[in-house]
Amino acid sequence: MTDFLQLLFSGAATGSVYALAALGFTLLWQASGTINFAQGEFVMLPAFIMLAGLSAGLPLPLAFVATCGVAVVVLGWAFKRGIADPLFKFGMMPIVVATIGLSIAMRNGVRAGFSAEAHPFPGLFGERLFTLGGVTFTAADVGTLAVALVLVLGTQAFLQRTVTGRAMQAVAQNTESATVLGINVPRMIFYTFAINALLACATALLVTPVYLAKFDMGESLGTKAFFAAIIGGFNNSRGALLGGVIVGVAENLAAAYISPAYKDAVALVLFMVVILFKPQGLLGFKEVRKV
């Protein structure tokens, strides 16, 4: 039983990281119809920028803040202006293909220009262990889960409680009526891209100590984020959290009780079951098909 609880908890910690990546993914989708296949690389790049900052002698918090700045410009603004905006009018697939190209370019650019090795990354929470009722928690799991939860719920609160957040939601729901109401639509969409970039930086900070900084670290993370987003409900940002945690927990339990070799197939199986029975996702709502 304690084993089970331990697995459940560390699964939830991994899942909360998937949820962070998935949240940015759903936000982009809602606001601008962009499906970002480079989402995993959007986490990989900040990890390397932080690493560069650390090796230049910056302390981690400073490196993180600097990385956030760079990410908002490069992964937020430049990505929006360079790829998402010009391709928006052609529908979904050109953006998908372009972001696939972007992910290949980012991955191989880092590999060729920086390093093909895996680099260690300092952990945030130390190596301590807690024991509670016979169940052992690692400080890293507790810290990751806490930070990820705060970020996801904080983003939720920002979207629901602030004027800017509500304006962003209005844009996501109906661009035309948002324009009529005097909302600066392009700016709100930019905010979404900026939030996605910031969430990616936070994900990098949480995940890199475990995954290590490597040019292809984004590959599995990106795929898990898609699956988490769809399982939870693609058009509901609360779904990302639920989907991420479900995927993380299910993976951990399957690895322990079924077969560790097939851990990476768990998300796929869940995804197939969900789209068979509830294609809009667990928390999603049906979108009416327009003729």
Add this chain to the structure above:
Amino acid sequence: MKHLSKLGAVAFLVLLLVAPTMLKSYGVYLFTYWLIYVIATMGLNLTVGYAGQKSLGHAAFFGIGAYTVAILMQHGFSFWLGLPAAVLLCFGVGLALGFPALRVQAIYLAFATLGFTTAVWLFIRNEEWLTGGTFGINNIGRPTLFGQALDGALPYYYFVLAVAIVMAALLWGLLRSPWGKAFQALRDNPIRAESLGVHIQAYTLLAFAIGAAYAGVAGALFASLVQFIEPAPFTVAASIMMYLMVVVGGPGYFFGPVVGSAVGVLLPEWLRFAQAWYMFVFGAAIVVLMLWLPDGLLSIPERLRAKRLAREASAARAAAAAALTPNITQGAQ
């Protein structure tokens, strides 16, 4: 124009027949490799370019085809049993995978097939009793045809070329049949197609499964070409690469896969000295291609023609206006 493209096709075929005789055996090997990718991406072009289904799982079917042939031949069966088995298995798995995935929006298929590639890759890597795991399968033989062993590089090349031409002819026939028209109708406007009596689910499923079967053929030929298979060529990255080959060549252009596979298979070989940066440039080129030429390389002639026509039309308008102006000025006096 039509004559010109016919002439070009014949010249290209002659080149394919003659060129390998002048190459060293590695060159012939590469050309064979390329043709196998042409067969695989032809199938994907049917799925993606003609039927409009975004499949990112082609390398999985390619792998299923390769391993089916390899395992059967390992147990003493002939290539000629392995090939149809590979095709049927891919077709069947295509139907089974497509059934849930094709029920929902297009983008879900992309994710489902992406995950499917991972699952197949994991299976190949983990089930050592069947697939040899990471050690792979060694000593896969080459087929014999009419008592003639196809062991040499050149005979096998001609064999693959013959298969490629047969597969291309079949695809050509299929695209001109009512089925092919239905696929394209579906891609262009699913709702109209449905209202004209095209059964959407049946046809999308069929296009997907036929595309998978093409990958099965290519996989079978691949196993026999490289004679040693392991999980590495069947990863998610390989699936994505095949999709990009179709996109680069031009989805929905019959010869798109020929061009796309050349970019994906032959070009990296020539640019080997820049291997790591090649993929960086390739990725960046995909982004640029989407921004400026979303219909692929083969849409360039059409683009140029459209531009020329537009220029001629505007020149004609200008000439007509110029011819008209003196009259107007005279009328004013």
